[in-house]
Amino acid sequence: MLPVEMALRNLRVRLLQTGLTVLVIALGVAVALSVLLIAQGVKEGIKRASAPFDMIIGAKGSATQLVMNTIFLQDIPVGNIPHDLYLFMKTDPRVQSAIPIGLGDNYQGFRVVGTTPAYFEMREKPTAPPYFALDQGRLFTAEFEVVLGAGAARQLGLELGDQFRAGHGVVAAVEEAEEDHDAHHARPYEVVGILAPTAGPLDLGIYTSIETVWEAHGVLEGDVTAIIVRPQGLGGLMRIYQEVNSSREAQAVMPGQILGQLFSLMGQGQQAFGALSYVVLLMAAITVMLSLYGTMAERRREVAILRSLGARRRTVISVVLWEVFFMGLTGVLLGAGLGHLSALGVGLAVQAQTGVASFPGFYLAEVSALVTVLALSMLSGLLPARAVYRVEVARNLAPSA
């Protein structure tokens, strides 16, 4: 019988103790890992979602708010900017494309985004395929025609040809929800297209022409909420950025910068959780040690018996270390599974709420963290192993031992 088999046998014999120790390790790993995975998944989801947006011009105010309501369709709009600024940007030779965004209405809480067909041509980089692709139907060509994001279509249960009436404001008012949104707009919207999923927040948008938004609010050529600008080059981007920000009527933001600040804030929270995770993992290591020490009285006798049969010290120590290894490995694997499951659960909740798909993958950092936990478990087994090494055989074989 090999030390590995003996270790497995010992773990089976002390099943309750083994199970509890494995559970503590697994919970420690799951807590630590899910923090890492959720943060990483959300970061990647946000990065992916913001990739097609080089620069956003909007009303003066909170830059984060401007990014949040243009890219993530969250938060209330900062305000509007003059239509002339849009026209200026559209004709500026340094600008490759200027796409207007008009927010103002919603249907059951899903935002109606007024824009132009150029919006659907946005790309992460010039050589990449368009960020959006049509799954069904066509783009809007007339007023009050809408194209639905994949998430909005699914959650609202709307199909091509369906009609609905939107309400004022970017969020659903309680009375609107109760009155089934007949609201103030007499003219209904008609679904003419549904987009393929992008796994981003824009999946939750309802897209129509900017003229429709103006028409719904009774103006011929109204203001816009934001302009998405793709410059011809980096030099142009920086100049436009400075010019707009030195003006009194608008601000220009680069989403990458704003998200960098957001990530830095997230990082602080993550660090706090990370510290908590270390405490949990340390507790798991102490549990492994206590679990082994808890069985030390009966283990001393077993070691003495094995040694009296001719087992070497290194054999009995390797049995203990194998036990620790198996408990650590099972705990780590179980914890990794639990961590991924909980991160997936949070990811699904985040996606339902914001459209940002944050499903965690496997990261190199994760593997090294898991190996570290395993090493920590092994380390916590060294003291009990030392006690096993020092067992006095003759004394522990005696009937009274």
Added chain:
Amino acid sequence: MESVLSISDLVVRFRSPDGLPLTALDLPELTVQPGEVITVAGSSGSGKTTLLNVIAGLVELSAGSVVVQGRSIGAMSETQRDRFRARTIGYVHQSFNLLPGYTALENVLLAMTFAGDRPRREQQGRAAELLDRVGMGHRLSHRPGQLSGGELQRVGIARALANDPPIILADEPTANLDERNARQVLELLYETVRERRVTLILATHDPTLIERADRLVRLGQVWEEARHAAG
């Protein structure tokens, strides 16, 4: 004939819990021939168990020499002693000392594992055969917790025989058994050692065991050796 065990001027000292030196065993001379059955008697604390543990290489000598089958125990490294113990000594304990998480068969198999003399495939068959020999063939897959005292000691005897050792040490093997079981276990032990021409060194208080031995070694303040009429 070369003796299987030769002891001269053996002294074993321990430290008492309050740090004072304590002589646990003082035995000027003992020689045992192959196949002999020796009983070691003496009052509690006279060093019976210590003597068996010295022969098994489990206790360090403070002075003197112990030579088993031509090899001096004091001169062996720890690893050599481990191997020597696995191959040369079979040990039957008063409190059975079977591993609780292992079946009767596995307890016997473990002894073979450390000797490493037999291929793994053979070990299984031999362990089953030995258990059958001691009347435990029907209890191979039972754990110690499922066996009676007499049965536990039978498994203990099978385990002691696992590696065909030339010496079996038995420390009060019947002390924890009722009279009927004690008699049966003792018969089995004697029968087995005679059948295999194994040397048996038996520490006991039991006068009936003393009577059946070839020789008695009495430990105490004054040690003496008495040869029985049978010898």
